[in-house]
Amino acid sequence: MNELMTARSLTTRPVVTLGGDAVAHVKDTVCDAAAARITGFTLTGRGLLSGPLKEGLPWSAVYALGHDAVMVRGRQGLVSAAAMTTHQQTVRARVLGARVVTEAGTEVGTVLDVVVEGGTGGRVVGFRVAASRGFAPGPTRHRRRVYVPRGETLEVAGRDLVMPAEAVRHVADDLSGFTALVCGAPGAGRGSLP
Numbered sequence: 001m002n003e004l005m006t007a008r009s010l011t012t013r014p015v016v017t018l019g020g021d022a023v024a025h026v027k028d029t030v031c032d033a034a035a036a037r038i039t040g041f042t043l044t045g046r047g048l049l050s051g052p053l054k055e056g057l058p059w060s061a062v063y064a065l066g067h068d069a070v071m072v073r074g075r076q077g078l079v080s081a082a083a084m085t086t087h088q089q090t091v092r093a094r095v096l097g098a099r100v101v102t103e104a105g106t107e108v109g110t111v112l113d114v115v116v117e118g119g120t121g122g123r124v125v126g127f128r129v130a131a132s133r134g135f136a137p138g139p140t141r142h143r144r145r146v147y148v149p150r151g152e153t154l155e156v157a158g159r160d161l162v163m164p165a166e167a168v169r170h171v172a173d174d175l176s177g178f179t180a181l182v183c184g185a186p187g188a189g190r191g192s193l194p
Contacts, residue, residue, distance in 0.1 A: 002119030003067060004179045006128060007031070010116075015043065015057060016069045022046055023075055024053055028092050030084060031114065031124055036150055038122040040084050041070065056081035065118045095161075100129055100148070102165040107132045108148060111161065115147060115178065125182055126150050127161070136171075146171040147178035 007029040015023045024043040031038045040058040044050055061077025062070060100108040113128040126149045136144040151167025172178035 002117050007114040014069045036124040056084040059122050099160045104165050108135050
């Protein structure tokens with residue numbers, strides 16, 4: 001599995017051609033949460049006072065998603081941002097703040113971020129969640145933030161993400177622990193919840 005990163009960490013990441021030319025910066029990630037895929041990125045200009053670009057970057061034009069940059073073959077892969085976001089919404093608009101519940105109706109919490117796979121994968125593998133008091137007890141003021149795997153099936157019902165109960169049996173407190181959890185490292189970063 002490639003490196004895991006959060007969608008929010010992709011904001012302002014440079015978009016660079018394989019030839020080394022800076023094209024733009026990522027403004028937001030566009031994804032299809034139910035299909036578990038990044039579908040593209042909205043972009044902003046490279047300068048300090050640059051605003052949003054009318055062009056977007058579809059995932060099909062991404063060569064690789066790396067720790068320091070989004071690599072593309074060339075600028076010709078950019079498309080109209082409006083056309084790209086017609087059927088999917090940005091992570092900020094659609095997923096952040098969404099309520100996560102299990103199929104049995106247990107409230108897990110609220111989505112703070114989306115965890116995606118870098119490289120050429122672009123898969124949505126989980127979520128960073130502000131856990132509900134019933135899911136991970138603790139003081140309300142300092143609600144526990146946990147990483148939960150997406151699970152095999154995920155349904156989107158309005159503003160709710162509905163996961164299978166077995167997907168949220170094990171959680172991680174940090175991204176490195178979550179990486180070990182989804183890669184199957186025995187016991188690494190795992191925390192069991194009821």
